[in-house]
Amino acid sequence: MSQALDIEHCDLDIKSNSSSHHTDLCGEQRLIVRRGQPFKIILHLKPGSKGSKPGETSFTFIVETGPSPRIESHTKVHFGLRDSTVDTEWSASASNDPSGNTVNVSINSSPNAPIGLYSLTLDQGGQKTSLGQFTLLFNAWCSSDAVYMRSEMKRQEYVLAQSGQIYRGTSQRIKGKPWNFGQFEPGILDICLKLLDENPKFVSDTDKDCFARRNPIYVTRVLSAMINSNNDSGVLVGNWGEVTDGVHPGTWIGSGDILHQWAESGPVHYGQCWVFAGVACTVSRALGIPCRVVTNFGSAHDTDANLVIENLYDEDGKRLSNGDSIWNFHVWVDSWMTRPDLESKFDGWQTSDPTPQETSEGVFCCGPSSLNAIREGELTKKYDAPFIFAEVNADVVDLVRLTNGEMVQFSGSTKSVGRFISTKAVGSDERHDITHQYKYPEGSKEERKVYEKAQHHNKLKQRGEEPGLHLKIKLAKNMIVGSDFEVYTVLTNNCLEAKIFNFMFFAEAGGYNGRQGENCGYTSDKVEVPAGEEKRLSLKLKYERYGSVISPDRLIQLSAITIDKQMIHYHKAEKTIVLDEPKMEVKLVGEATVNQLMTAELTMSNPLPEPLQHCSFTVEGAGLTDGKPITARIGTVGTLQEAKASVEFSPTRAGSSVLLVNFDSDKLKNINSSVSVVVKE
Secondary structure (H helix, E strand, C coil): CCCCCCEEEEECCHHHHHHHCCCHHHCCCCEEEECCCEEEEEEEECCCCCCCCCCCCCCEEEEEECCCCCHHHCCEEEEEECCCCCCCCCEEEEEECCCCCEEEEEEECCCCCCCEEEEEEEEECCEEEEEEEEEEECCCCCCCCCCCCCCHHHHHHHHHCCEEEEEEEECCEEEEEEEECCCCCCCHHHHHHHHHHHCHHHHHCHHHHHHHCCCHHHHHHHHHHHCECCCCCCCEEECCCCCCCCCCHHHCCECHHHHHHHHHHCCEEEECHHHHHHHHHHHHHHHCCCEEEEEEEEEEECCCCCCEEEEEEECCCCEECCCCEEEEEEEEEEEEECCCCCCHHHCEEEEECCCCCCCECCECCCCCEEHHHHHHCCCCCCCCHHHHHHHHHCEEEEEEECCCCCEEEEEEECCCCCEEEEEECCCCCCEEECHHHHCCCCCCHHHHHHHHHHCCCCCCEECCCCCCEEEEEECCCCCECCCCEEEEEEEEECCCCCEEEEEEEEEEECCCCCCCCEEEEEEEEEEEECCCCEEEEEEEECHHHHCCCCCCCCEEEEEEEEEECCCCEEEEEEEEEECECCCEEEEEECCCECCCCEEEEEEEECCCCCCEEEEEEEEECCCCCCCCCEEEEEEEECCCCEEEEEEEECCCCCEEEEEEEEEECCCCCCEEEEEEEEEEC
C-alpha cells in the first residue's frame, strides 16, 4: 500500500466476534474476546479512498494494556500484516471487500498474552488512528492456552454456566444450595478487572502485575487473596459468629449483588466459606478460567501442621480447646490449568481457597495446589499443599489429659476426614463425588503409603478403647426445626464380665466450622452393663432449649462419652444432625418471554411455635432479574402460619435459566429453593 488508508470508522463486529469467542452472553455493548483465537474488525474507508492490497501495505497494529504499557512486559505489542494470522503470537491479515469501501482485518492474539482491557491502534507510518478497545480473556477453547479444556461439555459447565449447586450439610445429609454465579451479568466483568487492579501486588508494582496476568496460576492466587478482605480491600469480610449488622452469610443466593456492593463501597459484610467460594467461581469464570465449587465433608483445620487433629478432653469428659477443628463441611474452588512451574503430571485441577483460615507467604490466601500433588502426598509442591492435604487426609485422635499431665489416646479415626468431596455434575444438577480425585480409597495401601510419606510422626501414649464395648448414637426420624424430638445412645457390652461406667450425653448447637456452641441438652447416668447386654440413655431435645442458641445452619452436635476412671478407659461417639427445614413452594405464573412481566408466587409454612419477624423472600436469576436480586418484604408471619409473596420480574434474555429463591427472617435463615425457567424470544 503506497498511501495511508483514510479510515472513516472501525467496526469491531461485536456480534460475530462474541458468538465465535463464546462471549455473547456479555451483550453487544463492547468487544470481549478470548486469547489465542482470531477476531475480525472492519475498517470503513471514507468515500473516494483507495482500498488496500494485501502484501503491499506497511501499516502496523499496536495493542496496549495496563496504565504503563511496555514492550518488555508484553503489555505493549507491535505487529504488522501477514498473509495469514499465526496461532502462537499477535498477528494480523487483511483483505479488501469487493466494493473497495472496506478492509476486513483478522487479528490473532497471543495465547500467552496478559488478560485485561486493551486499546487497539493502527499506525500508518507515524499516522496513528485509534480503532477502539477490547477485553481479552483466558481461552479454554484454545489448545495453546494454559486453561485449555478438551471437553465441550466441561467448557459449557465450568466457563459458561451461570448457575449451579453448592453442597452443604453433613456427610450423612448432603444438601445442594442453588447459587447464581451470573458471571456474564451487566457490569460483572468490569468489577472482576477492578478486583485485579485493587490487589496489593498491582499497587506495589503495576508493570510486574500486568505482565503476570498472562499466567492463570498468578491470577488464581491473587483472587484467593482478594475475595477475602483480611490483608487488603478485598470483597468479603468473614463472620462465623452472631451477625448484628450487615448481611448474614446465609442470605446470599448469588455473587452479583456482593460484587456490585464491593465495587460501590468496599468490603461487604459478611461471608462464610460457601459465599467466598461462590464469588471466587464467578470471578474465575468471568475471566475465562474454568472453575468448579468443591465441598469437603469432615474438613480438617490443622493449626499446628502435624497432619493430626487432636480432640482434647479432661478426665471428666469435658472438651478442651486446642486450636484444631473439623468443619462439618468446607467449600473452596478448583480451577483448571497447566502447571509449567511444576511437572506436567501436576496439570489439571488446582485447588485454591479464598476463605481466610491461615496465612500463606504472609497473606490470607491458599493455593493453587495441584490435586494430583494432594493425592500423591507431594507436599513440597507449591502452593500450600500441606494445609490442603490435611483438610482431606488428617487423622483424628481423641486424647484425655490426666490430672498428672499425662496424655492418653483413647480413640481415633483415619476415615472421618475428607469424605464425600462433592461438586455439581457436568450438565445436570446431580451431585458428583470427586473424593477419588483428592485421595486414594480410605484404608487402602496407597492411601496409607501417601499419608505415611506426608506425615510428621506424632508419638502419643495409647491405651485405646477396650475391645468388646460399642457406643452408638441413634436419631429420631422426623427432626424438623421447631419440633421436640428424642435421640439416644446405645452402649453394648460384648465383654465376658459386667462393666461400670459414667455415661454422659451432650447436645451443643454448634457451627458448621467445628466451633463449640452453647449447650442445648445434657443427661448423665452411672450404669452397670452386664456381659452381653446393652444400656440406653435418651435425651429429649426441646425447641424451647435449642431454638434460642441454634445457628442458621440448624446444626446440633451430639456427643456421648463413657468413662471408666479406674481402668482409664474412655469411649466416645459423635454425630452431627441438621434439622429439617420447611419446604418452600415456587409457582411461576405467566409465560416466560423476553421483556414480558411474569410472576413467581412463593409460599412457605412457619414450623416454629412462635412468630417469625422481618420475613422476606428474595429471588435472583441470570437473565431473569436484570443482574440484581428482587426482595419482597412481608413482615411478621404468625405461629404455624404461611408466609406468602408474589414477585414480578421481566426476563432480559432468551434461553434456559434458573430462578433462585431465599427466605429470610429473624429465626429462620438459609431456606432455599429454585425452579428452572425457559425464556422464549
